[in-house]
Amino acid sequence: MTDLAVPPPGGLGPRRPGPAHLPAADLPARLDEADGLLVTSPERSLHLAFRARLDAARARDARHEALALTLMGYAQYLLGRLPEAQGHFGEAAELARPLAPDAVHARILNGQALCFMRLGNAGQALECHMQALKLSESLGDDRSRARAMNNIGVMLLDLREFEEALRYIEDARTIAGTLGLTEIHFSASINLAHTLQELGRHAEALELNRATLPDVREAGLREREALLNSNLSQNLLGLGQHTLALEHSDAALALREAVSDPDNLCRLLVARGRILTALHRDEEAHAALEDALALARTHSILRSESEARWTLAALLDGQGAHREAFEQLRLRDAAERQLMREMLERRTQRMTAQLQLERVEQRAREIEQRRKELQDANNALLITQQSLQYYVQHDALTGLKNRPAFENDLQRALGAVTDQPGQAPGQQVSLIFIDLDHFKVVNDTLGHPVGDELLRQVARRLSAALPPGGVVARQGGDEFTVLLTHGPGQPDGMTLAAQLQGLLSEPFDLAGQPLVLTTSIGVAVAPQDGHDVVTLYKNADLAMYEAKTDRNDLRRYTPALSEAAHQRLTIVQELRSAVQSGELLLHYQPIVDARTLTPVKLEALMRWQHPVRGLLSADRFIRVLEHSELGYGATLWVLRRALTDLKLWRRRWPQLQVSVNVSPRDLARTDMAAHLRAILDDVGLPASALELEMTEYAALSDVSWRPYTALLEEGLGVAIDDFGTGYSSMSRLAHTPARTLKIDRSLIQRLSPEPEDADRSGQIVRTLITFAHTYGLTTVAEGVEEDWQLALLSSWYCDLIQGYLVARPMAAAPLGEFLNDLLEP
Numbered sequence: 130m131t132d133l134a135v136p137p138p139g140g141l142g143p144r145r146p147g148p149a150h151l152p153a154a155d156l157p158a159r160l161d162e163a164d165g166l167l168v169t170s171p172e173r174s175l176h177l178a179f180r181a182r183l184d185a186a187r188a189r190d191a192r193h194e195a196l197a198l199t200l201m202g203y204a205q206y207l208l209g210r211l212p213e214a215q216g217h218f219g220e221a222a223e224l225a226r227p228l229a230p231d232a233v234h235a236r237i238l239n240g241q242a243l244c245f246m247r248l249g250n251a252g253q254a255l256e257c258h259m260q261a262l263k264l265s266e267s268l269g270d271d272r273s274r275a276r277a278m279n280n281i282g283v284m285l286l287d288l289r290e291f292e293e294a295l296r297y298i299e300d301a302r303t304i305a306g307t308l309g310l311t312e313i314h315f316s317a318s319i320n321l322a323h324t325l326q327e328l329g330r331h332a333e334a335l336e337l338n339r340a341t342l343p344d345v346r347e348a349g350l351r352e353r354e355a356l357l358n359s360n361l362s363q364n365l366l367g368l369g370q371h372t373l374a375l376e377h378s379d380a381a382l383a384l385r386e387a388v389s390d391p392d393n394l395c396r397l398l399v400a401r402g403r404i405l406t407a408l409h410r411d412e413e414a415h416a417a418l419e420d421a422l423a424l425a426r427t428h429s430i431l432r433s434e435s436e437a438r439w440t441l442a443a444l445l446d447g448q449g450a451h452r453e454a455f456e457q458l459r460l461r462d463a464a465e466r467q468l469m470r471e472m473l474e475r476r477t478q479r480m481t482a483q484l485q486l487e488r489v490e491q492r493a494r495e496i497e498q499r500r501k502e503l504q505d506a507n508n509a510l511l512i513t514q515q516s517l518q519y520y521v522q523h524d525a526l527t528g529l530k531n532r533p534a535f536e537n538d539l540q541r542a543l544g545a546v547t548d549q550p551g552q553a554p555g556q557q558v559s560l561i562f563i564d565l566d567h568f569k570v571v572n573d574t575l576g577h578p579v580g581d582e583l584l585r586q587v588a589r590r591l592s593a594a595l596p597p598g599g600v601v602a603r604q605g606g607d608e609f610t611v612l613l614t615h616g617p618g619q620p621d622g623m624t625l626a627a628q629l630q631g632l633l634s635e636p637f638d639l640a641g642q643p644l645v646l647t648t649s650i651g652v653a654v655a656p657q658d659g660h661d662v663v664t665l666y667k668n669a670d671l672a673m674y675e676a677k678t679d680r681n682d683l684r685r686y687t688p689a690l691s692e693a694a695h696q697r698l699t700i701v702q703e704l705r706s707a708v709q710s711g712e713l714l715l716h717y718q719p720i721v722d723a724r725t726l727t728p729v730k731l732e733a734l735m736r737w738q739h740p741v742r743g744l745l746s747a748d749r750f751i752r753v754l755e756h757s758e759l760g761y762g763a764t765l766w767v768l769r770r771a772l773t774d775l776k777l778w779r780r781r782w783p784q785l786q787v788s789v790n791v792s793p794r795d796l797a798r799t800d801m802a803a804h805l806r807a808i809l810d811d812v813g814l815p816a817s818a819l820e821l822e823m824t825e826y827a828a829l830s831d832v833s834w835r836p837y838t839a840l841l842e843e844g845l846g847v848a849i850d851d852f853g854t855g856y857s858s859m860s861r862l863a864h865t866p867a868r869t870l871k872i873d874r875s876l877i878q879r880l881s882p883e884p885e886d887a888d889r890s891g892q893i894v895r896t897l898i899t900f901a902h903t904y905g906l907t908t909v910a911e912g913v914e915e916d917w918q919l920a921l922l923s924s925w926y927c928d929l930i931q932g933y934l935v936a937r938p939m940a941a942a943p944l945g946e947f948l949n950d951l952l953e954p
Contacts, residue, residue: 535602559622817844874912
């Protein structure tokens with residue numbers, strides 16, 4: 130390893146003539162290398178600049194010698210050696226004075242200002258920054274101008290004049306970003322985030338630091354990476370996210386050796402102490418704060434000393450060490466007083482030079498305004514055209530492509546699956562149609578702003594999960610589409626759709642509350658499922674509609690879906706006519722006591738008196754009805770009709786109840802409970818007269834029962850139908866408001882009359898009855914058709930039975946006669 134010479138403290142001394150050690154043409158490259166290493170390796174930069182200074186001196190190249198001394202000054206400053214830095218900047222200024230003004234002069238002034246500010250002389254610091262700014266304006270040197278404005282902002286930040294600091298740093302960052310000045314842009318971004326943090330705008334500071342960190346890490350700027358992690362930990366601490374704050378603190382601490390600025394290291398240790406205190410890790414917090422105090426006192430960093438003592442006092446007080454806490458507060462007050470004295474002195478110095486600075490700034494603003502007006506005049510038309518083009522092609526809410534732009538992409542992609550010459554063989558295009566289940570419930574319960582935020586989060590997840598070449602768009606409402614071109618051996622549309630469905634099933638954070646979303650997804654693939662945009666759209670939509678009948682499902686288009694869709698459309702049109710013409714009617718099936726055969730409830734069953742196909746049972750049309758716009762209206766009609774009939778029967782049998790089937794889609798509506806209350810009030814029956822019946826799958830879905838609280842307290846019944854068909858978790862069932870468990874008829878039908886032939890169905894039925902009774906549920910056996918089935922069920926203490934053994938479903942008129950015959954002796 131080569132041993133590098135260290136520059137002597139007093140500089141080079143008198144220069145002696147002699148041959149050039151390095152060709153003059155190579156000096157700029159050596160200096161550029163030293164400049165590039167300033168932030169990542171100040172020691173290495175110092176040695177390179179020192180060698181370049183020797184060569185420039187031998188070559189009698191005053192400008193490059195001045196630049197080398199300037200870089201040496203910056204390196205010493207970054208290493209915390211202020212006297213040496215001041216000496217190098219002073220020598221550079223002397224060398225540069227007879228030369229024509231250029232960027233080197235501005236850079237020397239900036240360096241001198243930094244030293245003055247660090248030494249507490251804000252007046253001289255401001256004067257140097259002012260001269261640098263004025264010089265950069267006269268030269269048209271935006272790099273120097275951005276550097277000066279950034280440094281002025283840092284000075285104002287140190288004086289705690291945050292709003293004004295914000296303006297300077299934002300301007301510096303804008304200039305650096307426009308010109309691609311990476312190092313200045315990084316510095317300004319970090320300073321801007323620090324200012325936002327001081328203003329209490331923690332979320333904005335967090336976002337800016339997070340955006341800057343990957344670029345800094347990629348550039349290999351380890352000290353800035355450590356500083357950013359330290360700042361992120363403070364942002365997250367301000368937002369109360371202590372665990373995540375500690376992760377960034379750990380990351381910053383891992384880079385501690387790269388942090389040469391003691392002020393930054395102090396801030397890191399103080400923030401770490403505050404985070405550990407919030408996490409109740411007192412010993413570690415105490416150690417971090419003591420380290421911060423030692424460093425702050427060594428380097429006279431009063432602000433960090435004050436913050437460390439304040440946090441340490443709170444920690445000690447919480448541990449009962451009141452005397453020690455009081456001592457820390459006393460010392461903290463002393464540090465605060467000293468800090469205030471220094472602050473007032475610096476502000477006084479700053480105000481002395483303020484008037485002159487304002488004049489320079491006014492001139493700079495005028496020059497910048499003229500330049501900007503000229504630039505705006507040249508670019509206004511182009512910017513307007515680009516903006517219009519963007520909004521024409523993108524969704525305003527999510528930023529995704531809109532439907533017309535997506536269809537254009539799809540049209541182009543379909544060219545890859547045609548038989549045109551030159552197209553890749555075996556290429557396919559998948560169109561994925563995504564619909565968010567129950568999105569209306571989110572809007573109705575949480576509000577449209579929350580619904581909009583959910584759509585934005587969905588858009589971000591879809592965009593992040595897209596493979597190369599994939600396209601995602603918002604079709605409108607709660608529908609999204611994804612385009613994927615794939616060849617042999619590559620993941621296809623169904624694979625991607627399954628991945629997206631899994632990704633969207635992970636909880637979303639909305640208004641501070643987790644929300645689990647399900648999706649219905651349809652997939653159509655070209656060329657198999659269509660060669661043009663219209664056909665592919667139609668077929669993907671059909672597949673999605675089929676998936677939506679069960680919710681949270683994924684379907685691939687098949688030709689059978691087209692026929693099924695046509696049949697559904699026909700049924701919906703006929704149902705609409707049936708509702709208007711009164712073709713829908715109710716039949717009732719009695720539910721009786723298993724021991725006395727006394728009627729307890731009546732299950733209302735919808736029937737359709739079809740003008741051509743005759744009387745149709747519900748299983749022929751109910752699924753289509755529930756998923757059409759007619760479904761909810763039909764449910765309300767059934768409830769009103771059944772309760773009206775029940776009121777007549779209850780005049781003679783006052784304890785009789787009616788049970789009505791409802792879907793989870795109906796229950797999830799925010800207005801269902803209010804409509805139910807209105808119907809009960811209109812008919813004049815109590816809530817205890819009604820039982821809502823649903824399948825076990827529906828009962829265990831994510832239905833909120835909160836709107837039904839009052840009705841449940843008044844006796845509204847809830848029954849779980851078809852229990853035992855394989856969906857349920859008994860532990861979850863115990864937490865539903867159900868009071869009745871209806872055992873599925875398939876289990877009853879598999880029972881055997883001979884004990885020795887008893888199969889697993891008998892064991893299951895007995896277990897279900899025992900389970901129900903354990904949780905205080907009433908059991909109903911469905912599909913009872915034989916006397917021996919009744920005898921078995923009675924011996925197992927089943928409460929109620931329903932089936933052809935008692936009666937088939939019948940209309941209201943014959944049901945009244947049946948009840949008379951059954952109940953009269």
